[in-house]
Amino acid sequence: MTQQSDAQNQTLSNLMHEERRFDPPADLAAQANLTATAYDEAAADRLGFWAKQAERLSWATRWDEVLDWSNPPFAQWFVGGKLNAAYNCVDRHVEAGAGDKVAFHWVGEPEGETRDITYAQLKDEVCQAANALVELGVKTGDRVAIYMPMIPETVVTMLACARIGAPHTVVFGGFSADALASRIEDCDAQVVVTADGGYRRGAASALKPAVDEARTKNSVVRKVLVVRRTGQEVAWDDSVDVWWHDLVAKQSTEHACEFFDAEHPLYVMYTSGTTGKPKGILHTTAGYLVGAAYTHWGVFDLKPETDVYWCTADIGWVTGHSYMVYGPLANQTTSVMYEGTPDSPHQGRWWEIIEQYKVTIFYTAPTAIRTFMKWGDEIPAKYDMSSLRILGSVGEPINPEAYVWYRETIGGSRTPVVDTWWQTETGAIMISPLPGVTSAKPGSAMTPVPGVVADVVDDDGNSVPDGSGGYLVLKEPWPSMLRTLWGDDERFKETYWSRWPGMYFAGDGAKKDEDGDIWVLGRVDDVMNVSGHRLSTTEIESALVSHPKVAEAAVVGATDETTGQAVVAYVILRSAAGDGGPDIVKELRDHVAKEIGAIAKPRQIMIVAELPKTRSGKIMRRLLRDVAENRTVGDVTTLADSTVMDLIKEGAATSTED
Ligand code: PRX
Numbered sequence: 001m002t003q004q005s006d007a008q009n010q011t012l013s014n015l016m017h018e019e020r021r022f023d024p025p026a027d028l029a030a031q032a033n034l035t036a037t038a039y040d041e042a043a044a045d046r047l048g049f050w051a052k053q054a055e056r057l058s059w060a061t062r063w064d065e066v067l068d069w070s071n072p073p074f075a076q077w078f079v080g081g082k083l084n085a086a087y088n089c090v091d092r093h094v095e096a097g098a099g100d101k102v103a104f105h106w107v108g109e110p111e112g113e114t115r116d117i118t119y120a121q122l123k124d125e126v127c128q129a130a131n132a133l134v135e136l137g138v139k140t141g142d143r144v145a146i147y148m149p150m151i152p153e154t155v156v157t158m159l160a161c162a163r164i165g166a167p168h169t170v171v172f173g174g175f176s177a178d179a180l181a182s183r184i185e186d187c188d189a190q191v192v193v194t195a196d197g198g199y200r201r202g203a204a205s206a207l208k209p210a211v212d213e214a215r216t217k218n219s220v221v222r223k224v225l226v227v228r229r230t231g232q233e234v235a236w237d238d239s240v241d242v243w244w245h246d247l248v249a250k251q252s253t254e255h256a257c258e259f260f261d262a263e264h265p266l267y268v269m270y271t272s273g274t275t276g277k278p279k280g281i282l283h284t285t286a287g288y289l290v291g292a293a294y295t296h297w298g299v300f301d302l303k304p305e306t307d308v309y310w311c312t313a314d315i316g317w318v319t320g321h322s323y324m325v326y327g328p329l330a331n332q333t334t335s336v337m338y339e340g341t342p343d344s345p346h347q348g349r350w351w352e353i354i355e356q357y358k359v360t361i362f363y364t365a366p367t368a369i370r371t372f373m374k375w376g377d378e379i380p381a382k383y384d385m386s387s388l389r390i391l392g393s394v395g396e397p398i399n400p401e402a403y404v405w406y407r408e409t410i411g412g413s414r415t416p417v418v419d420t421w422w423q424t425e426t427g428a429i430m431i432s433p434l435p436g437v438t439s440a441k442p443g444s445a446m447t448p449v450p451g452v453v454a455d456v457v458d459d460d461g462n463s464v465p466d467g468s469g470g471y472l473v474l475k476e477p478w479p480s481m482l483r484t485l486w487g488d489d490e491r492f493k494e495t496y497w498s499r500w501p502g503m504y505f506a507g508d509g510a511k512k513d514e515d516g517d518i519w520v521l522g523r524v525d526d527v528m529n530v531s532g533h534r535l536s537t538t539e540i541e542s543a544l545v546s547h548p549k550v551a552e553a554a555v556v557g558a559t560d561e562t563t564g565q566a567v568v569a570y571v572i573l574r575s576a577a578g579d580g581g582p583d584i585v586k587e588l589r590d591h592v593a594k595e596i597g598a599i600a601k602p603r604q605i606m607i608v609a610e611l612p613k614t615r616s617g618k619i620m621r622r623l624l625r626d627v628a629e630n631r632t633v634g635d636v637t638t639l640a641d642s643t644v645m646d647l648i649k650e651g652a653a654t655s656t657e658d
Helices: 006-016 026-030 037-044 046-054 085-098 119-135 152-164 177-187 208-217 285-299 318-330 349-357 366-375 400-410 489-497 537-545 584-595 621-628 644-653
Strands: 065-071 074-079 102-107 114-118 144-147 168-170 191-195 197-200 203-206 223-227 241-243 265-271 279-284 308-311 334-338 361-364 390-394 417-420 454-457 469-474 504-512 518-523 527-530 533-536 550-560 564-573 604-607
Touching: 037 046, 046 065, 046 285, 074 285, 085 119, 085 152, 085 285, 085 318, 102 119, 102 152, 114 119, 119 152, 144 152, 144 177, 152 168, 152 191, 152 265, 152 318, 177 208, 177 265, 177 279, 177 584, 191 208, 203 208, 208 223, 265 285, 265 318, 279 285, 285 318, 308 318, 308 349, 318 334, 334 349, 366 400, 390 400, 400 417, 454 504, 469 518, 489 504, 518 527, 527 550, 527 564, 533 537, 537 550, 537 564, 537 584, 550 621, 564 584, 564 621, 584 604, 621 644
Parallel strands: 102 334, 144 168, 144 191, 168 265, 191 223, 223 241, 308 334, 308 361, 361 390, 390 417, 564 604
Antiparallel strands: 065 074, 102 114, 197 203, 265 279, 454 469, 469 504, 504 518, 527 533, 550 564
């Protein structure tokens, strides 16, 4: 396992021996949605089990075959079936008489700004937006890019796209104009939906200028539909830009939806891979929706009549897609959607929202939990959070201390915590405890959900015995699996399916404990996980070397107390650049933010004279991680020049950090 740090391994293995375990509370167990028999049922007839889950959706035409796996790794699920994802998320609930039920309690960042949206209102708005997209010339199959803040119009736009069969690609609002442009270009998105800006940390931030700048980088975009959220000034091009309030509001609230093939593309979500170019993960309609709806219902033991659910993810990431939009809406859930940051205007904002809306199920990321731990127990203690009954964690390994704090301080020691492992590629949760069925151990994602077959294997692809570590794989196809990488079938095969025949390689290292429960340890490839966001070391290296003063760069992910991992960069400057000038570190950090986005800014940049390389010229990142994590540098015998490490350690001691 190359990327795994020894320290991380050591800590986790110590903690695994602590053997803390929480059994499902009796009240939850008594009425759990899934029961222990689901595991046996799925094991005995996996496809039959998935067919049963597919019954959760409304189909215009039922499928003929559950899975066609005749041309692996290209799967087709629910072959011959026809359905519409937006109809399943909205219309059918209104038709069933739930039109007055709240779909979203939306909470704006500026205090007091809230909006409740019922299913009936959502249906009207989705129809209007669908009609507007059609008026802009969007046809079935065309891609639409969405670059938006956390506002209801973002959900409306996604569903409007789904309704007309135009795959959306949502680009996280924190990505730069360059990153946006490359995504727009890769999937040829001719229409972009954006807003003038959004609110973050108590201030209005801008979005439209990044779209304007992205448009100068290629000539793909024909139309930009702009929501007025903040009222800030925006540059305007009459031939391209259209205000949402001008175009959408005048549309009819009726739109007859068409039913699409089960395998019709639903969306493309870009995520970092091991090379510089982000991968466009393609999800298709039926399998994805089945996976999202089933897991949302089963893993969170959702009772749609009484639960108030809140997932804090940004819609720009896959968690926002599966567990804020498609899963919850397919299940007729009432959700909270919050626009801003947890500390605005005060550090108790999230807990205040939980108290106010009596949230029962809460899903967030370990980074956030660790941040709240730092802020202090007295902040959540001010709020009544007795409504909570289930807590979830996602995005990165949760350290047992954070898990226990979350359970005790936020969950009042009552609530089970489900540590859910999955990926953009898997579309839905793959490994997780079931809160009313299975026990949970702090730090372990435990067992695959019924219907999913996961394992930990060694270098040769053999299943490792309990008590050992290796690579996490999925051994059978699942409905919400990615179908390919947009425009790159070869890379899809090569990245995920080439290592061991017939197995999906997730890119994560994992261990099985003595009970056979799975502990996911982190990436084993050149992908870092910073605050639950996937970043590619190669992509950041490319961004750094695109700066005129940089000759060479190496990036590693170093363990970080709050963000899980942090980006640490080692940079060799071109000789013409001299020492780079007094602001070189800031200059380079800003350059990375401009190329990729602020989330990719290195925590630390060390200007060095050389990089440790093997005789064949490969950078030894392991040694750079040792320095970044303040550890004794490991074995240097394979280095071409073993004195290099002394120079680098000196550089580290004098490097700037901010
Ligand atoms: O390394 C794993 C980590 O996040 C990666 C997937 O990132 P992304 O596609 O951005 O999706 C994040 C939200 C699903 C995985 O390869 N990861 C995700 N959940 C967990 C996790 N690592 C450990 N435990 C988890 N629960």
